[in-house]
Structures are given as structure tokens and as C-alpha cells.
Amino acid sequence: VQLQASGGGLVQPGGSLRLSCVASGFTLDDYAIGWFRQVIGKDREGVACFSQGDGNTFYADSVKGRFTISRDNAKNTVYLQMNSLNPEDTALYFCAADHFKLPCYNWDPPYDYLGRGTQVTVSS
Numbered sequence: 001v002q003l004q005a006s007g008g009g010l011v012q013p014g015g016s017l018r019l020s021c022v023a024s025g026f027t028l029d030d031y032a033i034g035w036f037r038q039v040i041g042k043d044r045e046g047v048a049c050f051s052q053g054d055g056n057t058f059y060a061d062s063v064k065g066r067f068t069i070s071r072d073n074a075k076n077t078v079y080l081q082m083n084s085l086n087p088e089d090t091a092l093y094f095c096a097a098d099h100f101k102l103p104c105y106n107w108d109p110p111y112d113y114l115g116r117g118t119q120v121t122v123s124s
Contacts, residue, residue, distance in 0.1 A: 001025045003115025005095050010121045011085055019080040019118060021095030028073055029053065032101035034111055035069060035080045037091035037120075047093070048080060049104035058105040062088075085122045092117040 007019040019035070034049035048059045048069040057069055068081040078095060094117035101111060 001097060001113045003095050003097060003113060005093060005115050005118040008093060008118030008120045010123065012124050013086050013122055015085050015122070016081070016083045017085065017120060019082065019093055019095075019120075021078040021080075021115060023076045023078065023095075023097065026097065026099075028071055028076055028078065029055070031097040031099050032104040032111070033069075033071070033078050034096045034098075034101075034104060034107075035067075035078075035093060036096060036111075036114075037089075037093045038117075039091045044107075044110075045091075046105060046107040050078065051104040052099070052101065056104075058103065082120070085120075087122045089120060090122050091120060093120050094118070 002024045005021045032052045035047045036044050038044045066084045071078045095115050096111035097113045098111040
């Protein structure tokens with residue numbers, strides 16, 4: 001199981017970014033997929049996730065209405081569309097997968113597989 005996030009960068013407040021997470025070695029439908037973010041010195045925060053099987057989505061209150069998780073099964077890729085970004089969204093973002101995670105927002109214990117992150121910086 002491998003995961004690789006990309007798409008981060010520097011964006012002004014109010015701007016948008018779309019992150020991609022390419023998965024390999026497994027089928028997306030069989031795993032819960034989550035997006036997390038972490039700032040040095042703070043706890044890791046679960047941002048959004050897909051439940052395995054039914055594909056139900058969940059969003060943290062801090063991003064609800066601004067972020068959208070989606071996926072393309074043909075490309076084995078999960079996306080995180082981030083709109084109305086603000087400086088508090090600045091973090092290292094990474095995706096993760098877990099074969100037995102119900103519900104997907106059960107952040108503890110941590111997901112089994114974590115990919116490399118991509119840095120998002122929101123600043124003017």
C-alpha cells in the first residue's frame with residue numbers, strides 16, 4: 001500500500017487549491033481514505049474522509065462547507081478541493097488509508113498507512 005499526496009503550494013487567503021492522493025497497491029473502495037493535516041507543535045487533525053464500502057464522507061467542523069473530498073476510482077486517486085482558504089489552514093497535508101476503519105472519522109487509533117505529505121501555505 002502506497003500513497004502520495006501532491007498539489008500543495010502557496011496561496012493567498014481566500015484562494016483555492018486541489019490536493020491529489022494517488023494510491024497504489026490496493027483498491028480505493030476497500031479502504032477508508034482520510035485527509036489529515038499537521039502543524040509542528042500541534043496534534044494531527046483529521047480533515048475529511050471516505051468510508052470504505054459505501055463511500056460516505058465526513059468533514060471536520062473546521063473545513064465543512066469549504067473543503068470537498070472526492071475520488072476517481074479509475075485513476076485510484078482521491079482529491080481534496082480546498083476553497084476559501086485562510087492562514088489557519090496552513091499545514092502539511094497528507095492522505096492515509098485503513099482497511100478496517102469504521103467510521104472513517106475514527107481518527108484514533110491512527111490510520112494504518114500514511115503517505116508523504118504536501119505543504120499548504122496560506123499567506124498574503
